Amino acid sequence: MITITIACPEALIADANQLARCIGYGPDDDQTYGAASWQDAGGNRYAVASGPVGAAFPQAAASLLASPQWGADMAAAARAQAAIRIWTEDQPITASPDHIAVVIGDDARAALAGLGVTQVPEEAEA
Amino acid sequence: MLGVGYGIASPALWAARWSPGLVYGPSGQGALFRANRFDTLFQDAAGTIPVNAPGQPVGLIRDLSGRGNHASQAVALSRPILARHPASGLRQLLSNSTDLTAWGGSAGVALHQTLASGELVYEISDNDSAVNHSRSLSVNLTSGQSYCFSARVRAGSAEKTQISCQTPGSSAGVVVTWSGGAPSSVVTNGPQTGAVSCDPDPVNAGYYILRGVLNAAVSGLHTMYLWPSAYEASGLTTGTSYFSSPQIETGTVRTGYQAATSTYDVSEAGYGSVWGLRTNGINQWLEIAAFASGSAGRTIVAAIRKRSDVARGTVIEHRPNFSRPGGIGLFAPAADGAASYGVNVYPASSGSAISSGYPALTDCIVTAVAQNGSCIMRINGAQVASATLAGGDWVTFNAGMTIGARDGSSLFGDLMIYGLLYIDRPLAAAEYARAEQYMARLAGVTLA
Structure with a gap:
């Protein structure tokens, strides 16, 4: 398995969740991206997810999408797929509102630091 | 009864x-x-x-x-x-200390030998006289904390061997430069001063343990580098050096080596796992x-x-x-x-x-x-x-x-x-x- 860390722009969360539903393991994977509680230096918000996937994930994520047996919004999934950018040493990327940034690597915290996003501080409890 | x-x-x-x-x-x-x-x-x-x-x-x-x-x-x-x-407790902060081919960087790298302890030694090479090349791995460090970074090394054809721990994109960091041979040949010549040492490996003849101490000035992503040749522009060289068992840990002392095959799998000889x-x-x-x-x-x-x-x-x-x-x-x-x-x-x-x-x-x-x-x-x-x-x-x-x-x-x-x-x-x-x-x-x- 490999670990991927993803920063999804707030405006693409719904589409990205359909992509996760499409290439994930079950219908519940459409809850992969939650609140946009991370931000870049410009204040743009992102939902972040990180976890283990099969080694074939990068290739699968870039392949022609097939509708899963539990159904998915394929148009939304395709929009999200088109917005994916994968960080490489030769072509490093940072998080941006116009793409879904993916880093492959064990250290999720290091990945997020490299993408230039930080957690939005929680509001103080009443 | x-x-x-x-x-x-x-x-x-x-x-x-x-x-x-x-x-x-x-x-x-x-x-x-x-x-x-x-x-x-x-x-x-x-x-x-x-x-x-x-x-x-x-x-x-x-x-x-x-x-x-x-x-x-x-x-x-x-x-x-x-x-x-x-x-014994988790001290290794590197997410991968066992497979240097999986580290980043453009220096050549190949498995050289397996020590009796099972630790792997890699030959890292730099044949470019114009630009220095290394193998590197990122790690998150915290401001105000001291970190000991270290590796087992053996001299190859390179004139100098270095390990360093630095903040990418800035000059902050400590560089340990070793000219091979006597432990006294180790110096720190990075942009930031820090304690350094070179001790003969008591088990593996010809190997030494290089150590540096970084007092992190900022929190965030730092990088450990393994250089088979000199880092400074004034001292560009080419050649090979041998590295194994890198480690970063809090404090100023290199403790027993902990092998990390991933951030989820760290082991240490002589100790069971939790x-x-x-x-x-x-x-x-x-x-x-x-x-x-x-x-x-x-x-x-x-x-x-x-x-x-x-x-x-x-x-x-x-x-x-x-x-x-x-x-x-x-x-x-x-x-x-x-x-x-x-x-x-x-x-x-x-x-x-x-x-x-x-x-x-x-x-x-x-x-x-x-x-x-x-x-x-x-x-x-x-x-x-x-x-x-x-x-x-x-x-x-x-x-x-x-x-x-x-x-x-x-x-x-x-x-x-x-x-x-x-x-x-x-x-x-x-x-x-x-x-x-x-x-x-x-x-x-x-x-x-």
């Missing part, structure tokens, strides 16, 4: 057979989890794919209390990961379906490693949060940026919070015991905080619980969870002391 002194009431026999499952009795409600009970772990939420190796996701962990309050996660990427580290569920403080958590907690009080005993103090993190909490009549939550840390643990309780009509300072990157047994009128928190077997509860007597509460996040949507905990016990009554002192001893064994922690 049992002999005199070993009857049913014998403390010695009871001690030998004591299990935290006993505290639930016939009517107690709660849950009990142990990460080292692989027979209770499954990769999927349905419980069809067993977990049997570090690095695998945990979609279901079965409750050992006998109450059936299993914890699960339906979303694949949100599942915690099974991890292990040496019982196992835990890693939640990443980003999106990983587990949920327990709603069950009825009674009105006697609450106890949580958690064996955890708090991996960060950056943001408030949930260990376990009632849904949607503790702030409902009958609710409780345990947090690590208790507030953003606080080096602490904290407990929040809401017996009936108002909430109370207690917390106590304790820094990250330590394994701890944290206990919260709440009864009518009072609540205490203990860390590693000693009481560290208490509060008088003014919110009335405890009431029954029918709610689910989450582990590793608040309601699955915020306060994600950056944790290693070795074991976790929750019960809907205040354990007596003798009971929680035994539960703490039990949890301490799971985490390799020595109690006060």
Whole structure:
């Protein structure tokens, strides 16, 4: 398995969740991206997810999408797929509102630091 | 037949057979989890794919209390990961110290030999006289903390061998330069000064241990570099050097080498492993379906490693949060940026919070015991905080619980969870002391 860390722009969360539903393991994977509680230096918000996937994930994520047996919004999934950018040493990327940034690597915290996003501080409890 | 002194009431026999499952009795409600009970772990939420190796996701962990309050996660990427580290404690901060071909950088790298200890030695080469090349790996470090970075080296054809730890894109960092041979030939010549050393490897002839100490000036991503040739522009050389067993750890001393094949799998020669569920403080958590907690009080005993103090993190909490009549939550840390643990309780009509300072990157047994009128928190077997509860007597509460996040949507905990016990009554002192001893064994922690 490999670990991927993803920063999804707030405006693409719904589409990205359909992509996760499409290439994930079950219908519940459409809850992969939650609140946009991370931000870049410009204040743009992102939902972040990180976890283990099969080694074939990068290739699968870039392949022609097939509708899963539990159904998915394929148009939304395709929009999200088109917005994916994968960080490489030769072509490093940072998080941006116009793409879904993916880093492959064990250290999720290091990945997020490299993408230039930080957690939005929680509001103080009443 | 049992002999005199070993009857049913014998403390010695009871001690030998004591299990935290006993505290639930016939009517107690709660849950009990142990990460080292692989027979209770499954990769999927349905419980069809067993977990049997570090690095695998945990979609279901079965409750050992006998109450059936299993914890699960339906979303694949949100599942915690099974991890292990040496019982001596986790010191290695590199996520991969065993396979230098997987490090970044453009220097040539090839496996050279395997030492008798099993440690792998790599030949790293730089044949470019115009630009220096290295192998490198990133690691998150914290401002104000000293870090020892080190590696075993052997001279090859390169005139100089270097290791360094630096902040990418800036000049901050310490460079250790070794000219081969005598330990006295090691110097620090980086933009930042720091202690350096070179000691002969007492086991492997011809090898030396290079060490540098970085006092991190900023928090965030740093990089450890292995250079087969000189770093400075004035000293460009080419050639090869041999490296193995890199390590970064807090403090100024290189301790026993811990081999990290991944961030989830760290081992050390001569020590057994302790196992835990890693939640990443980003999106990983587990949920327990709603069950009825009674009105006697609450106890949580958690064996955890708090991996960060950056943001408030949930260990376990009632849904949607503790702030409902009958609710409780345990947090690590208790507030953003606080080096602490904290407990929040809401017996009936108002909430109370207690917390106590304790820094990250330590394994701890944290206990919260709440009864009518009072609540205490203990860390590693000693009481560290208490509060008088003014919110009335405890009431029954029918709610689910989450582990590793608040309601699955915020306060994600950056944790290693070795074991976790929750019960809907205040354990007596003798009971929680035994539960703490039990949890301490799971985490390799020595109690006060």
